Amino acid sequence: MASLYKFPLKMHIGAPCKAIVKEGEALERGQCIAEPEGLGVKIHTSVSGTVDKITSSEIIIKAHEVQSKDYIRIKKCNTIKETCCEAGIVGAGGAGFPTYIKLDASIPDGYVIANCVECEPILGHNIAMIEQNPEVMLKGLQYAMEAVNAKNGIIAIKSKNKKSINSLTNSLSKYKNIIIKELDDIYPMGEERAIINQIFDKWLEPTQLPLEASSVVLNCETLCNITRAVEEGKPVIDKDVTVGGKLCNKKDVNIFFDVPIGTPVSEMIDRCGGIDGEYGEILLGGPYTGKAGSLDSDVVTKSLGGIVVTIPFPKYEGNVGLLVCACGANEDRLRYIASKMGAKVVEVLPCKNVENIRGVNKCKTPGKCPGQAAVILKFKKAGANRLIISNCSDCSNTVMNSAPQLGLGVYHHTDHVFRTVNHQLTRRLK
Amino acid sequence: MSISIEHIEELKKEFAVVCCRAEAGTIISASNLEDPAIFEELEDSGLLKMPADCLKIEEVLGAKLIKTIDSLTPMTPDMFESINKSDELSEPNEKAVLKYNKKAGDIIKAEDLENPMNFEKLEDSNLIKLNERVLNREEVLGKELIMDAVALTPVTGPMLKGYVEKECNEVKPDKKQSVKSSVLKIKIAEGKGIDIEIPLNIAGSFDNEYECAGEKFNADTIDAFEVNEITTNTTIQEPKKLRSLTKKYYSIKEVKFGEKTKIENGILFIREDICDDAKKGIDLVKDIKIEIITPDKYNTYSETIMDVQPIATKEKEGKIGTGVTRVLDGVVVIVTGTDENGVQIGEFGSSEGILEENIMWNRPGAPDKGEIFIKTQVTIAAGTNMERPGPYAAHKATDYITQEIRDVLKDIDDSSFEKTEEFVQYRRRGKKKIVIVKEIMGQGAMHDNLILPVEPVGVLGGKPNVDLGNVPVMLSPLEVLDGGIHALTCIGPASKECSRHYWREPLVIEAMNDEDVDLCGVLFVGSPQINSEKTYVSERLGMTVEALDVDGAIVTTEGFGNNHIDFASHIEQIGMRGIEVVGMSFCGVQGALVVGNKYMKHMVDNNKSEEGIENEVLSCNTLCKEDAIRALTMIKSALNNDEIKVPEKKWNPSIKESNLNIIEKDSGKIIDRVLNETSIPLSDKRKNKKK
Known part of the structure; x- marks a missing residue:
């Protein structure tokens, strides 16, 4: 287990947070370490340890050798929206938009759409989560519906994910007004406006938000985080991650649940046996929207879902x-x-x-x-x-x-x- | 039970399932693995469920478990620290394209080659060009590059060390492309038995558009040959015409009884008292009646249909399989009968009942809808219906009548034949040589076949297959199509091949006309009753086929059950000699193979029935053109080492349809699908079965 965990002060859309801890300070897992200045949400430490260093862009924490799964719970809030803010929930699908702002709406005739499309190839942690434990996401969807007074919930999922759909269907009887909408397997089916077009047959302008179609779209893992925050008081300190590519364990896709945020990307690769020979880049995110990352400095964040080690780029000098x-x-x-x-x-x-x-x-x-x-x-x-x-x-x-x-x-x-x-x-x- | 170390090699592609509890930390060896032979049973009984990501045995051998797993658990990647990805080269016959940027001196390993799954897209994107000069994956494995090459470069000979010398010494007589891309031409003015084969791709330079631009190949090694014209004896030869057969058709519009047998103006008259003479001298025949069935009488009752026969005769003492055959069009002879007690002849499933409910029209072996039947109903001595002489007597008596018609057909003026059809038998040396093996019934009791009678589907002169000891007998394709087999088969009506089937045998026709194969002949082999004889016969078949030196064989059979023992043994005897075999049989649900061996991997099911059963509708499940096309495509694929997928465990009719779709897509030709029993009225017998 790595000893140094890095927490970027900006893991969301908005302004960077401000550190509220000091170098040398002892911390417990779950403790808040940074607060927003402007648009943003709180950041909590995923490990117990001491603050090693604070820079303008990150807080580095030296973790104790022995770590517990337990954590400091967030304070009780009056509303779901507030809970989301307190727990530091942001869109886990990649964009990192603060969830409490999305939930700042009232759409009695509208819909909350659970984005379970996971349309980037290779990534598989959302679908795996739904297959194994659909309840966490379903409950989150219900909380989100409650938060925005929406009567209806829609689960958008690719029809190829048969097992997950079965697993959802089996659990769905307990929930009212939630339906499943099956989508085709093409990219970018999981884009918010593409989902809305598929469901309502209507294109929003690029400037319009889903709210204009009386909808709120939330990623599967974001919904799970809402459930955890509301029911267990858990802040966003763990992340589900898919690691894939040219790895020594020869598995193209490795899914990890509850990886502490701040874990170095290099450690995730080591957990798959390390890089197998020469490689092209460490891709952070999915194949379409991901970017090249660094083995030395990048860490798992609130919105990082994919780590892919690629083969070298083909040469073409034209x-x-x-x-x-x-x-x-x-x-x-x-x-x-x-x-x-x-x-x-x-x-x-x-x-x-x-x-x-x-x-x-x-x-x-x-x-x-x-x-x-x-x-x-x-x-x-x-x-x-x-x-x-x-x-x-x-x-x-x-x-x-x-x-x-x-x-x-x-x-x-x-x-x-x-x-x-x-x-x-x-x-x-x- | 765990698998033994000796068997591990041949089982390495099978799924890996632990036979007993294995603790975390265990290094997997043969002793931990369940025998794949019993997986099917385990799955059927619910003890085993294969997950989609179940690992193969080769992937887990030597791998370390990180979880403790109980007996009969299929192994999946999450249970291991790491698994072995097989370094073995997959898809060896696909083209070799580099996956990584490589340097001169690098040795090409399996992992260095691009996955062929995306070739089509990469070609489509102008990123690679896969022409004949690009080598196959297996050809480049372990070879050393002599130049730098970037990722996505197709590998050609000149890029590799030692390529030219090696290939020049090797003779590959059937490289098709050597003629197509002929850049190098060789003239040898004199000499005998000279085999020269040079891969012509070495004579080209690199296409400048591609990554290896600038690296010109020096063709010094081939300068010694004069560039002129091709006269070597390894190139493809012209097809050689062996013989031809002409069928002339005389159209019959009406069949009547008359004073004497004659044919006049499209009307066939049959002598009224012909039956009295037909049974003369045949003690076993107690009575014989003729009924003329015109299409408006298709809904009448008939005893079981023993055989459907064309009415045809050789012109001028001609021999079966060559020359001219005169045929009556629009009329067929149908043999039916019972014994004196009214028991159907050949009661192993029978087709007695209303004709139109029990005949699958237009099958090769069945009447065509619209034809007139001359239907004999022969009564044979009580109790002889289940032994050879009984059915034989019924056929012999019927043939007396047919022969009288043949005799008048011989005398018709040549100008009255309005349609002719020519069949030509070619040998195509240089193409893949194949033989068709047709297993015919010969179980002594009542199943028999007369081989090569004097007249098409006659009796006289034909040698009973059983008397020949059921051993293989070679016929030319034209002999088969000219009525060289008179079938006395009395097995299940839906799968038995009547005499007319051989007369129009689709596999023989398709294979004979297929320019990609060299059909050398059609071997008929019986299915003896006694087990020791079965081995005797199939071993002879193996030896015969071995001596023929063919590349591939297609083995067909009729019926199901008992004959499948011979069928399996025939395929084994051929397969064990390194010859590719495709098997064709009715299987479906009811006729599922009772025995099998490792050579029975390329199988074509002739079933057409909705439920996969012997539905007692005449000829319903016999070999049709669509089956012949599938079998030929399959043997060609097998001979090209193309992958043929393992069938599903349960009968699934959609496999056939998807194979036909693939062939249609590939060939651009529409293959007509024949109808099945749902297209004819439902008989009471079938109604009752359904209940």
Whole structure:
């Protein structure tokens, strides 16, 4: 077990928190160590130990050798919303949006949607959780419905996850007004607006929040955290994580429940036997939206669900064009991949459906392609020989219907990840 | 019971299940593993449930358990510290593409090769190009690279050390691509028995578009050959026409009784008193009647249908299997009968009843809907229905009538035949050589077949299969299609092959016309009654097939149960000689194989019935064109070492459909599916069975 645990002061959307402990201070697991200044939630230590160091961006805690599963409970709150704030709950699916703000609504005719889509390939901890213990999520959904006065709950899940659906169906009789909505297995089915489109057949503008469709969308693990906070007074100190890729234990996918937040990524990889030979990158998050991480400095956070060790990038020392899509890698990530391949970037173009909303790329209609031929022609004119694209399933299909015919080679930015775990590449839809 | 160390090698691809409790920390060895042979029973009895991620034996041997597991627990990855991923090369015949960026001097290992699952997409994306020059995975394994190559480079010969020398010494007579991509041509003006085979891919340079650009291959080693034209004897030869058979058809519109047997203006007259003569001299035949069944009489009662026969005759003393055969179109002879006590001949399941409820129309061995039947009803001596002479007598008496028709057919003016059909037998040397083995009944009691009578499906001159000792007899495909087999088979009606079946045998036709295989002949082998004879016969079959030097064999059988013992033994005798075998039989539910061996891995089920049973509808479950296509595709796949999936444990008709779909998708041709018993009226017999 690692001895140093790092807690970034910003594990959520909003402003960084402010440390409320001092270096050398002794701490118990569950104790609050940072409080928000502005938008944010509290941060609690997942280990008992002493504060080793505090920097502008993180608190480092030296853990005692022996750790207990027990923790300091949060104070009793009057409302579920308050409990969520107190327990430091943020969206566990990746974005890290503070949950109490999402729950700051009243939608008597609306819906709380449990996002159990887990649409990033390789990641499997949400589905595994539901399969083994659907009650925690179901209860959380009910608490969330109570918090926003919503009558109805909808569980959005891919229909391929038969076992989890069975397990949900078996438990569902105890819960009123909750239904299961089965979705297709394409990326990005788990995007909030894509889910809403699937359920209500209506596209929200990229600027609109699900609330405008009288809905609140919460990730499966976030709902579980609500249950734990409400029923057991447990703050967010543990995280479910999937570790996969080129690992010595030869298992493409390793699922870990309740990993203490702050655990070094390197330790998670060691728990899978370590890295098997040469590797390309340590991908944090899923294949589509994840980013390269560092073995030395990155740790498990409130919103980190996936750690994937990839095979090396294929070398290509020619001219490439980067097609940026809101559903996958952003320009920085594509440039990073191009540089790892040794390629020269001659043109960068966004998919025409990309809108930049407050610094973040959003797609107008996630999972529904607007046509790509025009951009492909531009790449060709710019002298690109190959493209690196970051599109969703549907848009990648469109690219495949024009780029190769024009003689352009096509990489998808997820290729090296999928090739690592023998997953189907994102290209034409079948 | 645990498995023995000797067997571990052949069982390494089977699932790993512990036979007894194994403590955490145990290093798994053979003694911890349950014998996979009993998994099916264990699963059926609910003692074992295989999880989707159950590990294979090779993956757990030597691996350390981190949990204590009780007996009969299937092993899954979560129980182990780490498992062995087999280093063995999967899909050896797929193309070799590098997965990682490699340097000159690197040795190519299995893990260095890209998973073929994404080849289609990578090719589609212009990232790789897999042409004939790209080597197979197994060809590059362990080889040393002589140049740097980046990830996703397809591996070709010139990239590897020692490739050219090695391949030049090796003779591979049937590399198809050597002709297609002919860049190198060789002329040898004189000489005998010279075998030269050079992989022509070494003569090309790299496609500049790909990663290895700039590395030109030096073709010095082949400069010694003059570039001219191909005259070596290892290249593919033209198909050789061996013989042909012409069938001329005379269309019959009406069949009547008349003063004498004659054919006039499309009307066949049958002599009114012909039955008196037909039974003369055959003691066992007590009575014989003829009924003429026109389509409006299809709903009349009939005794069990013993056989369906074409009416055909050889022109000018011609021999079966060659020359011209005259055929009456639109009319067939049907043999039916009982013994004096009214017991059906061949009562092992029988098709007596209303004709249209008991005939699966248009099967190769059945009447076609719309045809006129000349139906004999023969009464044989009491109690002789279950021994060979009884049914034989019924056939012989019927053939007397057919022969009189054949004689008048011989005299018809040549100009009155409106349709002809030509069958040509080719040998295609250089293609995969196959033989068809047809197991026919020969159990002495009543099952018998006359081999090569003088007239198509005649009696005279035919040698009873039982009298020949059931040993293999080789017929040319054309002899089969020309009525060389007169079937006296009296097994279950749905799966028995009537004489007409051989006359229109779909597998023989498909294989003979398939340009990808070299069909060398059709071997008929009986199914003797006594066990010691069974071995004798199948061993002879094995030796015969071995001597034929074929690459593959398709073994068919009719019926189910007893004959499956021979069927399994035939396949074993062929398979153990390193020859690929496809087996074809009615199985379904009722006819599930009672015996098996490790060579019975490529099986085609002829079942068509809805419930997978012998439904007593004539010819319902016999071999049809759709089955023939599946069997041929399967033998070709087996000969190409393509993966053929292991069947499911329980009968599942959708496997057949999905195989047909794959073939249709691959060939771009639609395969017509035949109808089954649900397309005809339900007989009382079947109604009662359903209840």
